[in-house]
Amino acid sequence: MSRWEPNARERLERAALELYGERGFDRTTVAEIARRAGLTERTFFRHFADKREVLFWGETALQDVCVNAVAAAPAGAAPIDALAAALDAAAALLEERRAFARQRQAVVAGNARLQERELIKLASLSAALAAALRGRGVTEPAASLTAEAGMVVFKIAFARWVDEPGQGGLAPLIRDSLAQLRAVAGGEDGRWEGRRDHSYEGRRDHS
Amino acid sequence: MSRWEPNARERLERAALELYGERGFDRTTVAEIARRAGLTERTFFRHFADKREVLFWGETALQDVCVNAVAAAPAGAAPIDALAAALDAAAALLEERRAFARQRQAVVAGNARLQERELIKLASLSAALAAALRGRGVTEPAASLTAEAGMVVFKIAFARWVDEPGQGGLAPLIRDSLAQLRAVAGGEDGRWEGRRDHSYEGRRDHS
Numbered sequence: 001m002s003r004w005e006p007n008a009r010e011r012l013e014r015a016a017l018e019l020y021g022e023r024g025f026d027r028t029t030v031a032e033i034a035r036r037a038g039l040t041e042r043t044f045f046r047h048f049a050d051k052r053e054v055l056f057w058g059e060t061a062l063q064d065v066c067v068n069a070v071a072a073a074p075a076g077a078a079p080i081d082a083l084a085a086a087l088d089a090a091a092a093l094l095e096e097r098r099a100f101a102r103q104r105q106a107v108v109a110g111n112a113r114l115q116e117r118e119l120i121k122l123a124s125l126s127a128a129l130a131a132a133l134r135g136r137g138v139t140e141p142a143a144s145l146t147a148e149a150g151m152v153v154f155k156i157a158f159a160r161w162v163d164e165p166g167q168g169g170l171a172p173l174i175r176d177s178l179a180q181l182r183a184v185a186g187g188e189d190g191r192w193e194g195r196r197d198h199s200y201e202g203r204r205d206h207s
Numbered sequence: 208m209s210r211w212e213p214n215a216r217e218r219l220e221r222a223a224l225e226l227y228g229e230r231g232f233d234r235t236t237v238a239e240i241a242r243r244a245g246l247t248e249r250t251f252f253r254h255f256a257d258k259r260e261v262l263f264w265g266e267t268a269l270q271d272v273c274v275n276a277v278a279a280a281p282a283g284a285a286p287i288d289a290l291a292a293a294l295d296a297a298a299a300l301l302e303e304r305r306a307f308a309r310q311r312q313a314v315v316a317g318n319a320r321l322q323e324r325e326l327i328k329l330a331s332l333s334a335a336l337a338a339a340l341r342g343r344g345v346t347e348p349a350a351s352l353t354a355e356a357g358m359v360v361f362k363i364a365f366a367r368w369v370d371e372p373g374q375g376g377l378a379p380l381i382r383d384s385l386a387q388l389r390a391v392a393g394g395e396d397g398r399w400e401g402r403r404d405h406s407y408e409g410r411r412d413h414s
Binding site: 078079080081112115116117119120123141142144145146148149151152153155156159160177180181182183184185186187188 | 285286287288319322323324326327330348349351352353355356358359360362363366367384387388389390391392393394395
């Protein structure tokens with residue numbers, strides 16, 4: 001791969017993720033990222049403001065996609081369904097980047113400052129979604145509650161998508177997570193794996 | 208109030224909150240807090256590790272109370288009901304400190320670093336509650352989903368309790384927030400204030 005590649009951003013991103021994984025985010029410099037990518041620091045700064053932005057550059061696009069999906073949901077859609085449409089749109093955007101998402105997650109999980117940044121990012125996405133719901137006429141606190149519940153659904157599904165390669169795509173995991181939220185909120189007992197055994201036990205007296 | 212007061216912790220806390228509110232958290236020093244409280248810096252450091260801990264010292268007690276309430280919930284209780292018991296216990300602990308909570312919230316909201324610390328605190332409480340639910344036999348992802356949903360219910364209720372003095376106690380606001388989460392997850396339309404008008408509109412053709 002010594003030939004000239006036009007995709008500088010992808011090369012820088014890949015080099016950065018490798019280095020963050022190998023030696024930690026704090027101990028990696030922009031100079032090293034550029035060197036590993038076979039590019040100059042100047043090229044790095046044409047694409048990213050700093051080494052942290054390599055991990056967070058997609059968040060504006062993600063937020064726009066989600067907010068637009070809420071706004072575009074059918075007029076009669078319940079807030080949770082408008083939110084589900086937003087999460088589906090987010091899933092479509094992220095699905096292509098699972099390998100990146102997994103590497104990135106490991107880097108963020110290993111660094112308290114990055115974790116805080118990640119929580120801020122989710123809080124800001126939640127606030128934007130609540131505003132989009134209010135734009136559809138949903139009043140408070142329902143708008144914030146729906147947006148926050150949507151973030152929970154997304155976080156749980158995203159963690160499974162990143163951690164468990166066998167679990168399939170992000171969109172079905174989000175739908176599953178949403179179904180489980182409905183079950184949980186409705187007071188089901190949450191012993192998902194054990195449910196069959198549990199009901200069997202309850203019928204012991206009939207056997 | 209020039210007489211000697213034995214409640215040094217409360218005096219320091221009150222002085223700190225006043226100063227954080229007046230000149231901002233970053234521009235307040237421990238020396239100033241001690242002076243305003245009429246105490247020494249040495250006394251301050253007997254009660255708090257630093258000026259940030261004045262805002263966060265109760266979190267271990269809060270987490271313990273919540274985790275114990277989950278563990279103590281009746282054996283047959285659904286996860287969401289065990290979680291509701293935890294939030295009730297948290298409400299009882301916080302109810303006495305509403306004036307402090309309101310002042311504290313304003314300080315935290317005005318400072319990005321403190322906001323991040325607050326998000327970390329909530330994430331850690333959520334993780335502890337998920338672990339307590341797993342201890343009751345709730346499997347993943349239901350345990351995390353329930354704990355996170357509980358945090359959402361708590362956050363929304365807490366914000367109303369702090370922002371809207373007319374809304375009454377924290378415990379009823381938590382129950383209301385939980386009921387709204389159930390409604391939202393169940394696909395209700397969330398136009399709470401407008402619900403009557405909305406259903407009227409739907410029946411226009413019968414009039």
